[in-house]
Amino acid sequence: MTSFDVELTVNGLARRATVEARRTLADFLREDLGLTGTHLGCEHGVCGACTVLVDGEPARSCLMLAVQARGADVRTVEGLAAGGKMNRLQEAMWDSHGFQCGFCTPGFLMQITALLADIPEPSEAEIREALSGNICRCTGYESIVNGVLRAAGATGFLE
């Protein structure tokens, strides 16, 4: 099978690798670029763990082929912290105990990043709707929703 040169921007850096067309973007990030922060849960678009931003929009990286991302601007969880310092969303999730095992966390963080770019001060209902496609098996979601409210500067969430 033919191989394809995939050149794209990941977290602001130009990256490239040569892969088969069947390579998913998730496997490309993890295996070819060594960015294992993007996690794979179900691998067929149900769990949301592999969510990344593609040209600013949230996308399931297991439902995209790497060749489809040629020329795209991709953001992964590795791009959130700057200079070893967690960003405001990460701090808020930390302060709200918004994760336990952490497996789903990268997907949640990227989906929340997209939500807050769209709606800077979302209501609890808007948060729950936006996160309905991300599955967490530990926290019961309350602390995740609280983390988003905290990141958005809302008051009145459960401490």
Place this chain on the structure above:
Amino acid sequence: MRVGSLTVKPPPFDYSAPDTLEEALFLLGEAGDEARPLAGGQSLVPLLSLRLARPSLLVDLAGITTLRTLGAADGHLALGAMVRERQAERDVRVRRLAPVLADALPLIGHPAIRSRGTIGGSLSHADPAAELPAVALVLEAELVAESRARGRRSIAAANFFTGFFTTELAPDELLTSLRVPSPAPGTGWAVDEVARRHGDFAIVGAAAMVRLDTSTGRIGEARVALAGVGDTPVRLRETERMLDGAEPADGAFADAAEDAAARLSPPADVHGSAAYRRHIAGVLVRRTLKLAAQRAREAA
């Protein structure tokens, strides 16, 4: 399967990303049913990963700019097949000219699915439980298809969905746009569904339109279509005819709901028995007709 550090899930296939529709139609014409068009990939990529589909060639349509146009002209709203669901959902022209489509789009999957998923992909995939096929029926939309062998043709939504995940499209034919006629004055629309979780495929979904006769206030025309009750989306024409000339009141909608439920033979699965689906279908027919009539009154 894991070979060293090489992880593979989908079976091998070739890939082409043409810039023009002509080139895409040429590739599909040459390869026949060995090739599959790749739109947003939100249904096709999982089928590849689960190895339920084994095409030899994927023709990626994302680079064809003419398939991404969205606009209103000559009494129609035209959505290119590669318009992303999220884009259509945010478009004011869709909200104004096809409110039932604007209301249905947020019911599809989740934001991360809709930012990749396309109008044409969802219609061509023809999942009988999906929202857009039922909405296309109630809108009496036209689906424009093109192939190298037969050129361009327009297919009424009523003739497009021919079976379980099956459409009128030939293997070498591509859905290029959805054309939605502008609503007549005094029409109201509604869409609703019952799903286990937000974003899941509907157990049953319904879309309805009611047009009130402006002089009498009675129902001039009613349309209702259902998802999740058969091999294809279902338009309930007999039930609609019961409402012709009727007073747009609860009694008429309850009778219509009862009639609709009695006509259906819905499937049974782990999400619901046939009897449950029939019951939900009746409830949704009543609710959507009632809301559509209310909106028609407000629009008048």
